[in-house]
Structure formats: structure tokens, C-alpha cells
Amino acid sequence: MTSASYLCGSMHSDHAELTAAIAALRDGHLVGLPTETVYGLAANALNAVAVARIFEAKKRPHFDPLIVHIGKRSDVDLVAREVPPVAEVFMNAFWPGPLTLVLPKQPAIPDLVTSGLDSVAIRMPQHPVALELLQALDFPLAAPSANPFGYVSPTTRQHVLDQLANEVALVLEGGSCSVGVESTILSFSEGQPMVLRLGGISLEALEAVHGRPIPTQLSSSQPHAPGQLASHYAPARAIRLVAHGEECPAPGAPFLRFYQKEQPEWSLSADGTTGSAATRLFGVLRRLDEEPDGPEVWIEKAPEAGLGRAINDRLVRAAHRV
Ligand code: TXA
Ligand code: MG
Numbered sequence: 001m002t003s004a005s006y007l008c009g010s011m012h013s014d015h016a017e018l019t020a021a022i023a024a025l026r027d028g029h030l031v032g033l034p035t036e037t038v039y040g041l042a043a044n045a046l047n048a049v050a051v052a053r054i055f056e057a058k059k060r061p062h063f064d065p066l067i068v069h070i071g072k073r074s075d076v077d078l079v080a081r082e083v084p085p086v087a088e089v090f091m092n093a094f095w096p097g098p099l100t101l102v103l104p105k106q107p108a109i110p111d112l113v114t115s116g117l118d119s120v121a122i123r124m125p126q127h128p129v130a131l132e133l134l135q136a137l138d139f140p141l142a143a144p145s146a147n148p149f150g151y152v153s154p155t156t157r158q159h160v161l162d163q164l165a166n167e168v169a170l171v172l173e174g175g176s177c178s179v180g181v182e183s184t185i186l187s188f189s190e191g192q193p194m195v196l197r198l199g200g201i202s203l204e205a206l207e208a209v210h211g212r213p214i215p216t217q218l219s220s221s222q223p224h225a226p227g228q229l230a231s232h233y234a235p236a237r238a239i240r241l242v243a244h245g246e247e248c249p250a251p252g253a254p255f256l257r258f259y260q261k262e263q264p265e266w267s268l269s270a271d272g273t274t275g276s277a278a279t280r281l282f283g284v285l286r287r288l289d290e291e292p293d294g295p296e297v298w299i300e301k302a303p304e305a306g307l308g309r310a311i312n313d314r315l316v317r318a319a320h321r322v
Contacts, residue, residue, distance in 0.1 A: 017172055018129075022136055024169035025050075030057060032146050032160040033069075033133065034174020035125040037098045037182050037200050038153040038282065039160045040069070040143030041168070045079070048110035051142050055112075057167035060149040065115040066142040067100050067183070068122050071134025079122050079140055081106045084188050086210075093209045096126040098179050098200025102187035113142050123183050129174040145182060146171075152233050152285045152318070155180050159286060180279035181310045186214075198310040200278075218313065232317040233282070235289040238296035239319040244308075248298045256284070258300045268299070274307040281311055285318055 021031045025042065028050035033042040041057060043050035045068045055062060068079050073091065076083060080103035083091075087101050105120035114120050125131065134141060145153040146160045146168075154160045155177040160168070184199035186206065195203060195216040207214050242248060248255035257263075259272040268284060269277035288297055301315055302308035 017170065018133060018136065020170055021133055021172055025137065025139075025141070028053070029169040030054060030167055032157065032164070032168050032171025033130055033141065033143055034157065034172055034177070035069075035127045035130045035143075036177060037125070037179045038155055038177055039146045039157065039171070039174070040067075040130075040141075041146035041160075041164065042069070042141040042143040044137075045069075045113055045140040045142035046108060046110070047139075048112050051110060051112050053167075054142060054144060057164060058144060058147070058149045060144065062112070063115050064144075064149070065117055065121065066113050066144050068109065068113065068120055069130065069134060069141045069143050070122060070124050071131050071137070073124070075134075075140060076103075076122060077106075079106055079109060079120055080104060084191055086191055086193060087186075087188055089209060090186060090193070090206070091124075094201055094205075095124040096131060097124070098126070098183040099123060099206075100183040100185045100197075100199075102185065102196070119187070121185060127174055127177075129172050133172070150232055150234060152235055152282050152289075153182060155279070155282045159282075176279065176283075178279065180281055180283075181307070181314060184310070198313045200307070200310070202306040203309060204306060233285070233314045234318050234320065235285045236292035237288045237294060238321070239285075239288070239315075240296055240298045241315055241319050242298055242300050244301045244303050246300065248300075250298060253298050254295060255298045256300065258302055268302070268311075274302050274305075274311060277302055277311055278307045281314060 024031055025044055028047050031042050033040040043054050082104045100121045100123040102119050102121050105114055109120050147153050157171045157173050160171045179200040182199045184201040185197040186193050187196050193214050257267050259267045259269040302311040
């Protein structure tokens with residue numbers, strides 16, 4: 001199947017595209033799904049054959065479970081068999097939005113989706129196109145980021161087409177992702193929240209709602225989520241990092257600062273905020289890869305607070321060489 005006929009879409013999907021997406025998903029095909037974080041590669045989460053196509057298309061190892069996306073609060077019960085009261089608090093505070101909750105799984109969710117785990121990751125995205133599609137379907141969507149496994153996540157429709165055009169029935173147009181890094185993943189063991197992946201909802205925002213510190217488990221030695229692997233989000237181009245506020249130690253080397261007013265094209269952030277840097281991060285990494293064998297690029301990290309933590313997490317993994 002080809003997406004060529006969709007190449008000239010506007011910044012938002014029209015009715016005909018949505019109808020085509022619904023039909024393709026019902027038939028077990030894959031659809032590129034815009035969300036506020038990154039574009040997803042979506043399939044019917046209740047159809048194991050369709051879900052298997054996601055793993056094939058991404059060359060994703062089967063031990064890496066998928067996130068299930070829902071369009072309304074009442075759909076949680078189709079996916080999770082139990083919602084602890086503490087999880088409910090986070091749903092009320094952050095859904096729809098870039099927060100994924102790991103909850104006990106319903107038997108109807110195929111084991112392939114959860115890599116055999118008894119838990120399932122669920123989120124309600126905030127993007128209007130994603131919500132409209134999800135609300136029009138009578139099944140939830142399993143959707144990892146729409147990139148080959150281990151590579152930089154896509155934040156525009158074109159990014160998805162660049163690598164996965166032959167794998168999808170179509171990619172819905174949703175403009176550039178407004179958040180730009182993936183959702184924050186929160187699990188609950190013995191009723192206590194724990195962050196498994198830093199993302200679009202900051203640790204500070206979670207802790208403000210919880211009223212207490214929340215532990216993180218982002219280690220790379222025993223990953224609970226492959227986003228925790230030491231090398232992930234990785235472009236082919238070699239990257240070196242410097243701490244926020246420091247100068248580049250290699251004179252003359254290409255140096256992308258976090259923010260410099262005089263040279264916006266050599267800045268991660270367009271205005272000095274971490275929000276802007278998050279939106280631009282994956283696009284910048286992809287642009288560096290237009291010259292994969294170019295000289296190694298030095299990148300100044302974000303301040304280690306708020307969204308800056310998620311940005312730095314991605315930068316460290318993007319810079320890691322195995
Ligand atoms: O923002 C996002 O979350 C995007 C958009 C498309 O929604 N999706 C995304 O999916 O980032 P993906 O597959 O790239 O990352 C999902 C992460 C994986 O690292 C996976 O291991 C973790 O979620 N995960 C899924 N189910 C899990 C579970 N039951 N327990 C722990 N981690 C889980
Ligand atoms: Mg991913």
C-alpha cells in the first residue's frame with residue numbers, strides 16, 4: 001500500500017482521510033497517528049495480527065511492549081482491569097495529555113501488546129486528530145512512536161513518511177507535534193507511583209499533584225521500558241554533550257547551544273524555554289543526520305528541571321555509542 005495520494009495534505013486531516021484511516025484500522029492495517037508528543041504507528045490493539053505488523057514495520061523486538069491509546073475515560077475499563085485510586089488522581093489531572101499509566105491488564109488485550117506482562121501502558125492523547133479518530137473507533141489503538149526501533153522519534157508527518165511510507169496505509173496530518181518528546185510513563189507498584197520514563201509531563205508537575213516526591217527508575221542496565229536503553233533516539237551522526245551553561249571544549253567543532261539569541265539556527269530552543277527545545281529536539285537530530293558522516297556535533301544540554309530533564313534524557317541516549 002502507498003501513502004502517495006496523501007502527500008499533499010493540509011495541516012489537519014480532513015474528513016475523507018479520517019474515514020480512510022478508520023477503514024484501514026478496521027482491516028488490520030497500520031496508520032500514522034499524530035499526537036501532541038510524537039507521531040505514532042497505530043493498529044487495532046485488540047487484533048494480534050495487526051499488532052504484529054507494528055513490530056515488523058519498526059523491527060521492534062517483541063520484548064518491548066506498546067502503549068494503548070484511548071479516546072475517552074470510560075474506555076480505560078476495556079484495557080485495564082483495575083484502576084488504583086492514586087492512578088485516578090493522575091488521570092483526572094493530566095488526561096488527555098502526555099502521561100502514560102501502567103495498570104493491570106484486561107485479558108482482552110493480546111499478550112503481544114504487553115510483551116507477556118500482566119500490566120498494560122495506557123494513555124489518552126491530547127491531539128484533536130488523535131482524539132477524533134479514537135472516539136470514532138470501537139477499539140483502542142496500540143501505537144509506539146512511528147520510527148524504526150532505536151531511531152529518533154517523528155514529530156511531523158513527513159518524518160513518518162521518510163522512513164515508514166511503505167508500511168502504513170496512510171499518515172494522518174496533524175502538523176508539528178506541540179510537545180515534541182514522548183509521554184511520561186508512570187507505573188504503580190503497591191499503590192505507589194514511580195516514573196519509568198521522563199517525558200511531556202514534568203516530574204515537578206506530577207509531584208505537585210501527588211503532594212510528595214515520586215521516585216524514578218530510569219536506569220539502563222535493567223530496562224523496564226526500552227526507552228530506558230542506554231542507546232535510543234539515536235541518529236547516525238556522532239554527538240557529544242556539554243553541561244548546560246558550559247562552553248564547547250573542542251575549538252572550531254560544530255556546537256549547538258541550548259539557546260543563543262544571535263544564532264537561533266544553532267540553538268536547540270528558539271526562545272530560551274525548555275518547551276521550545278522539546279518541540280525542536282527530534283527535528284534537529286534528524287537534520288544532523290542529513291550529513292551522517294559529518295564532523296561530530298557538540299550539543300549543550302538543557303537546564304536539568306521541568307521538561308529539561310526529558311530533553312537531557314533523550315540527548316544522553318542519542319549521544320550514547322554502543
Ligand atoms: O508519547 C508517547 O508515549 C508516544 C505516542 C505515540 O503516544 N508513544 C511512545 O511509544 O513513545 P514507544 O513504544 O516508543 O514507547 C513506549 C514505552 C516503551 O519503552 C515500553 O517499554 C513502555 O512504553 N511500556 C509499554 N508497556 C509497558 C508496561 N506494561 N510496563 C512498563 N513499560 C511499558
Ligand atoms: Mg519510541
